[in-house]
Amino acid sequence: MGVIFPNKKPRSAEAVADSPGAPSPAQPAHEPPAPAERADREAYALRLIEFIRAESSGGRLTSLSTLASRFPTPEELSKELGFSIASVIAEGPDASDLKKMEGSSDAWYFSESTITGSYALHLLRTEEKDPLMLIAETVRDESRIYPRPTDLTFFTDPPFSMNERELSQALERMELRPDMSDIKRCAASNGATYLYSTKYLGETLAETLAEWIEVGQKQNP
Amino acid sequence: METFGYTGKILRVNLSTGSVYTDDTLKYKEFIGGEGMSMKIMWDEVPAGTHPFAPENKIIFGAGPLCGTGAPCSGRTNITSLLPSSPFHGIASSHMGGYFATELKYAGYDLIVIEGKAASPVWLRIEDEKVRIEDARWMWGKGIFDTQAMVASFMGKEAQVAAIGQAGENLVNLSVIRTGTSHSAGGHGGVMGSKNLKAIGVRRTGSVKIAASGKDWLELDSYMMSIIGANNQMVVPSTPQPWAEYSDKGSRWTGRKGLFWGAANPPVETGECDPHDMQSVGLRTMKAIFDLGAGAEKYTVRMGGCSHCPIRCHSQLKIPQLEKYGLDPYVANTCVGWSGPRGVMCYGIKDFDGNTGPDAGIVGNAIGTTLADDYGVWCNYAQIGRDLKYCYEKAVFKRVLGAEEYASIPWNKLLNGDATFYFDFYERVAFKKGEFSHIADGSYWIAQRWNLGEDYWNDKNGKLWTRGGYPVHHSNEAGAQVGALISCFSNRDSQNHSHMNFIGSKLPVALQKEIAGEIFGSPEALDAPAVYTKMNVYKARFVKYSLVRSMLHNSLTLCNWMWPMAVSPLKERKYRGDTSLESKFYSLATGMRMSEKELDEMAAKCFTLQRAYTIMQMNTVDLRNAHDQTTEWPITPDHAKDGTDIPQFTPGSIQMERSDMELGRTMVYREFGWDETTGAPTRSYLESVGLKDVADRLAAAGLLPG
Numbered sequence: 001m002g003v004i005f006p007n008k009k010p011r012s013a014e015a016v017a018d019s020p021g022a023p024s025p026a027q028p029a030h031e032p033p034a035p036a037e038r039a040d041r042e043a044y045a046l047r048l049i050e051f052i053r054a055e056s057s058g059g060r061l062t063s064l065s066t067l068a069s070r071f072p073t074p075e076e077l078s079k080e081l082g083f084s085i086a087s088v089i090a091e092g093p094d095a096s097d098l099k100k101m102e103g104s105s106d107a108w109y110f111s112e113s114t115i116t117g118s119y120a121l122h123l124l125r126t127e128e129k130d131p132l133m134l135i136a137e138t139v140r141d142e143s144r145i146y147p148r149p150t151d152l153t154f155f156t157d158p159p160f161s162m163n164e165r166e167l168s169q170a171l172e173r174m175e176l177r178p179d180m181s182d183i184k185r186c187a188a189s190n191g192a193t194y195l196y197s198t199k200y201l202g203e204t205l206a207e208t209l210a211e212w213i214e215v216g217q218k219q220n221p
Numbered sequence: 222m223e224t225f226g227y228t229g230k231i232l233r234v235n236l237s238t239g240s241v242y243t244d245d246t247l248k249y250k251e252f253i254g255g256e257g258m259s260m261k262i263m264w265d266e267v268p269a270g271t272h273p274f275a276p277e278n279k280i281i282f283g284a285g286p287l288c289g290t291g292a293p294c295s296g297r298t299n300i301t302s303l304l305p306s307s308p309f310h311g312i313a314s315s316h317m318g319g320y321f322a323t324e325l326k327y328a329g330y331d332l333i334v335i336e337g338k339a340a341s342p343v344w345l346r347i348e349d350e351k352v353r354i355e356d357a358r359w360m361w362g363k364g365i366f367d368t369q370a371m372v373a374s375f376m377g378k379e380a381q382v383a384a385i386g387q388a389g390e391n392l393v394n395l396s397v398i399r400t401g402t403s404h405s406a407g408g409h410g411g412v413m414g415s416k417n418l419k420a421i422g423v424r425r426t427g428s429v430k431i432a433a434s435g436k437d438w439l440e441l442d443s444y445m446m447s448i449i450g451a452n453n454q455m456v457v458p459s460t461p462q463p464w465a466e467y468s469d470k471g472s473r474w475t476g477r478k479g480l481f482w483g484a485a486n487p488p489v490e491t492g493e494c495d496p497h498d499m500q501s502v503g504l505r506t507m508k509a510i511f512d513l514g515a516g517a518e519k520y521t522v523r524m525g526g527c528s529h530c531p532i533r534c535h536s537q538l539k540i541p542q543l544e545k546y547g548l549d550p551y552v553a554n555t556c557v558g559w560s561g562p563r564g565v566m567c568y569g570i571k572d573f574d575g576n577t578g579p580d581a582g583i584v585g586n587a588i589g590t591t592l593a594d595d596y597g598v599w600c601n602y603a604q605i606g607r608d609l610k611y612c613y614e615k616a617v618f619k620r621v622l623g624a625e626e627y628a629s630i631p632w633n634k635l636l637n638g639d640a641t642f643y644f645d646f647y648e649r650v651a652f653k654k655g656e657f658s659h660i661a662d663g664s665y666w667i668a669q670r671w672n673l674g675e676d677y678w679n680d681k682n683g684k685l686w687t688r689g690g691y692p693v694h695h696s697n698e699a700g701a702q703v704g705a706l707i708s709c710f711s712n713r714d715s716q717n718h719s720h721m722n723f724i725g726s727k728l729p730v731a732l733q734k735e736i737a738g739e740i741f742g743s744p745e746a747l748d749a750p751a752v753y754t755k756m757n758v759y760k761a762r763f764v765k766y767s768l769v770r771s772m773l774h775n776s777l778t779l780c781n782w783m784w785p786m787a788v789s790p791l792k793e794r795k796y797r798g799d800t801s802l803e804s805k806f807y808s809l810a811t812g813m814r815m816s817e818k819e820l821d822e823m824a825a826k827c828f829t830l831q832r833a834y835t836i837m838q839m840n841t842v843d844l845r846n847a848h849d850q851t852t853e854w855p856i857t858p859d860h861a862k863d864g865t866d867i868p869q870f871t872p873g874s875i876q877m878e879r880s881d882m883e884l885g886r887t888m889v890y891r892e893f894g895w896d897e898t899t900g901a902p903t904r905s906y907l908e909s910v911g912l913k914d915v916a917d918r919l920a921a922a923g924l925l926p927g
Contacts, residue, residue: 059463115464116465118461118465119461146467146730147729148750151470154470157460158460159461204867205872208751208872208873208875212750212751217471218560220694220698221512221560
């Protein structure tokens, strides 16, 4: 199992798993399994892994806190020195498809068989509930990877699904953030607003690309 | 003799004499099929200087050796003839999808060659070996929809029909030949009309045999199906999806959760179409919302397309509002079939006649598309709308139309976005009513007739690419010099998607550059969008590859709107496609083993033959200056918002530079092995590819370089 995309200084997964004050679990997608009758480590790990895979098949991440809440640790295991859910998963059978991401207050798992790393990152940023960081980091990624400016509607569509008010408030607040001063706006001639990061795109290039995406591309089918 | 891939027969029809006979296909096999064979037949049999509407001109309907075999995306019909809208009536091909070509193969023919002129309107009835020239006087004057129904009343609904509308009958330069409900070949409708040929109906009982075992064929087919993307070989979805590493809102892979064929009963959800799921390939491209906007979802009955194509790119809609205008509520089309007529409403479609909001645009567009498809009017890749706007705004119409005619045109409808303008527009054009109707002569001819001058040619918004009278079609905006140069080698809009199916894949640029490096020798073959670099040899290779592959696809016949497949949607393949698929299919289908390189060389030979024919038609060896030049606007700097120039080759500029383009031409000529000064094929090159007879004829005309 790999660890990817630590984008903020995280609390340790182990600490979250053991903490009585761990965040409430997400809305359950499946009935929790009956308490483990076989308290061996492998059987417990399998339950965790299959749950993560099932959630991933539905396009969802699984938080460590959710696992802790939904899969009570068998008593025998919890007595083990240095026990943690994260270590059980990491050492579990055939979990090579599982990836772990560190969030600001929780750790998140997904199966790479059904969710790509980039989509998982979209989900993580949404789960983090920090719209400014979501927008800034996503725009930077788009400006760097493709490279291209990012249409505002990107954030109102799934998986982000921000509403217009949230988006406009976030953009206003973003302008006051020195650490996000690289995020700029440009507009296409049809009025569509795009964001780009000056770390990766210049103003003229961003404007040309936005115009192409919005107008030129449709005129050259 | 048993043949594989090919049927082995060319149907020959002389409408002047009424003679019908067959010819051997395989004597032309070095020209592959479809467009390649058609070029050879035109070169041999139609002298340069022939008028497109003369009985001596021929029109050739071609299906290639892969058509009818089941090879994916192989339902294309290639149509080659002289092009009426070209200044020198250049040799050119138009193409249509649908089921016509496949039916033709199953009836036993690879090509139909039609010559002469019937004394009165006729239609051609093909039922396997039974071929008859039928009386079409009662069909003449009808639109294409009625014509198709009339042919079907004789031959049965299974018959595939290619027909012209009133525009073709009346020898309108910009007219189409159409099959099915939405598959139009633009440019040659008038040629059929000039021969008094209203329609061709085909119905068959046969099949196409392939040389390979079923197992080998299925294996290759399955492999290819793992590589195929969505329409135009776009390999990432338009929205972020769990299976996808990348997304791009401009992608035609529009299928997603919550998006439906909304007018199906019950509605069909496109869903997320994981590329490993072969059963959902046909749901990937929900083209209605791509072409017409989100409002089209509720009108979408399903997506349609062509025979043997898993990519369904034609939107089939039910728009009840059309009945109010006496039109069928069922309407279908794709791409420029929608946007071409939309361009005629050059000030946009606004609320009209009780149609409001997004519905107004969709209903209005559908009116235009239906009328264009029924009258059979071609848009010259949307140029007709730009020409209309130019001539209105520059007061050309005021100058050239009589006062009475000018006053009779409902300009207010055009200006106010009232789409009922279409009824007036298309009727005038299709029936050649008045001076206004010459707007459909084509750009070159209206420039001559109405004395439009340099301003017309150099108008950036006009988008005219060359003095040949055709516009951009994936030109400088598509891979810098690659697209720009590709568009210089045609006798019409380039219709070349070999480069676009790669550049437009929507993968990140760095990844595309890696793949470009593997195919063309260096990542420098591909520039990032609007971050253009100077010309280089790798770009020249990309240009040649694109020109050759387009000819190859039109010869095989495969859809160049899907092929070649240089990329794939599969992360485990590192998004690599396979550019040797065409040769693999060709080898299995025909039993004639052919490498990728060998097949490309055959296609290059066909392309060179087109080049030679163009030299004969233009009566000059200097194609560099007489044919391959752009208008001025593509080689003029862009302007920034503050009005200052954005110099070429600075980020944000997509403009070309004159000397760099000349270098590009030289490099492309060199890649082909042609003369680097004139761009004409040399005797040594022609003889090396088995075209000595072509060299001899060019030499006799004083049209060989050097």
